[in-house]
Amino acid sequence: ETAGRVSLSPLCPLSVLLSHRVTRVPSELLSQSVLLSHRATCHPRAEELQGQRWVPFSREEISAFQSQPMAEMWQRCARRVTEAIERVVEFAKRLRGFLQLSQHDQIVLLKAGAMEVVLVRMCRAFDAATRSVLFEGKLAGPELFRSLGCPELVASIFDFAQSLSALRCSESELAMLSALVLLNAGRPCLQDRPRVARLQGHLDVAFRLLLRRTRREGLLARLPAPGRLRALCSQHLEQVQAFRRLHPGGLPAAFPPLYRELFAPDPADGPAGTR
C-alpha cells in the first residue's frame, strides 16, 4: 500500500512536492506506535513476565485468601483492576487521534472499553498450563477468589483469559487488539461517530497488514467474539450491584473513586464528563 510518501526525486520541483497531500502514516508506523504505547503502559512488562518463575500460592496462602471478608477481597480486586484501568487510560491517550476527540467521546470510549482492555491484557498474566493468573506476585486459581461470592463471574474471567491465551498472541497483536477495543465507533452515545470510525479504520488496516506480514491472518477468525467481552463486563456490573445490596450505603470509601465512577456511578452526579 503506497504510503503516500512524496517522491523526493531530484526532478520534483518544490511546487509539486508541496502539492502532495500530507504524508500519511504508513500502517507499519501506526502499528509500531501502538505497540510502543502498549509496552509503556503494561505492568508487568513482557520481559518481566517471561523472566520470572511463576510460583503458585501454597494451600495455606489460598485458604487465607478464602477466609478474607467479602468486602476486603472485593476492595483488593477493585484496587488492582483500577490500577490496570489507569494504565489503559494512559494507553488510550497515546493512541494517535484519541486526544483530538472531544472529551465527551474520550470518556464514552473509556467507560465502555477500559475494563474490556484489562480483560484482553489479562491473558499476559495468565498461565494456561495451571489455569491460574498472576495475582499479588504469585499464581492464583479461581478457587482463591471464593470469598468474592461471585463464582460465575470469576469462572467467566478465567474462561476468557484461557481462551485468549490459547491464541498465543504476540505483544503487537495484543496492542492492536486493545487499540481496536477502545477505538470502537459502535459504542453508544458517541457525538462524532464518523471521526472515531476513521481512527478505527486506520487501526483495522494496520492490524490486517501486521497479520499478513507475520502470516497470522488465521487469528482474526479465532478471536473471541466481541459479545463475550461485553457479556463479561455486564456480569461484572451485575455483581457490583449485588455486592452493594449486601453492603448498603454504597461502595465503601475504601473502593477507588475511579472504580466507583465507572462501575457504581452515583445517579446524583449526572453523566460523567459533564461534572
Ligand SMILES: O=C(C1CCS(=O)(=O)CC1)N1CC[C@](c2ccc(OCc3ccccc3)cc2)(S(=O)(=O)c2ccc(F)cc2)C1
Ligand atoms: O491480570 C490483571 C492485570 C491485567 C493488565 S496487566 O497490565 O497485564 C496486569 C495484570 N488483572 C487486573 C486485576 C485482576 C482483575 C481482573 C478482572 C476484574 O474484574 C472486576 C472485578 C472486581 C471485583 C470482583 C471481581 C471482578 C478485577 C480484577 S485480578 O485482581 O488479578 C483478578 C483476576 C481474576 C479474577 F477472577 C478476579 C480478579 C486481573
